[in-house]
Amino acid sequence: MAKQFDDLSDVLIRFIEAQHMFFVGSAAAEGRVNISPKGMDSLRVLGPNRIVWRNLTGSGNETAGHLAQINRMTLMWCGFEAKPMILRCYGSARTLHQRDAEFDALNALFPASQGARQIYDVAVDLxxxxxxYAVPFMDYAGERDVLGTWAEDRGPDGIREYWETRNQATIDGAPTHILAQSSN
Structure with a gap:
């Protein structure tokens, strides 16, 4: 059954590194809870209590808006292919945008992408x-190239326009600060 730890062991880090996708959960005090699947080589474990993941431009920007209100995040992985296990990391996260000083160094940990929107620097506390046991077996068939191609086709100006028209507020109307001025 469930076991709790203060940090990630080497065994759990290897489990994370073997997964092709993870899920992000966030919520503000009011409104909808957001759970979002992520993939595309977008996560790095930087220590037993530190995970960074890169958020690519997409249809919504819920996590940024939620974290601006209440700084809490849950990351979850499921063992679909081998060992049956669910792993959750609970904590808080800093939202880093392209305008922030640390963004470029952390973004360099990932493959180049025109659509890089935020990086979340997660401090894991549980x-x-x-x-x-109820998670089904699923076979990994490969990455989709649709999001990467979409971002490349839009280019930097098209991505910024998309942020302006579609990523400035959550579905509940909270600001995401995607276009705010740098705080650094």
């Missing part, structure tokens, strides 16, 4: 594993 790790929990559970059995995952």
């Amino acid at each position: 790790v929990q594993t559970s059995c995952g």
Whole structure:
């Protein structure tokens, strides 16, 4: 059954590194809870209590808006291909935009992408594993290239226009600060 830890062990880090996708959960005090699947080589474990993941431009920008209101985040992985396990990391996160001083160094940890929107620097304060016995087996068939191609076709100006028209507020109307001035 469920076990809790203060940090990620080497075994759990290897489990994370073997997964092709993860899920992000966030919520403000009011409004909708957001759970979003992520993939595309967008996560790095930088220590037993530190994870960074890069958010690419997409249809919504819920996580940024939620974190601006309440700084909490849950990351989750499921063992679809081998060992049945669910792993959750609970914590807080700093939202870094392209305008922020640390963005470029952390963005360099990932493959180049025209659509890089934010990087979340997660401070993990609780790790929990559970059995995952009800998670089905699923075979990994490969990455989709649709989002990368979409961002490349738009280019930097098209991405910024998309942020202006579609990424400035959550679905509940909270600001995401995607175009705010630098705080650094």
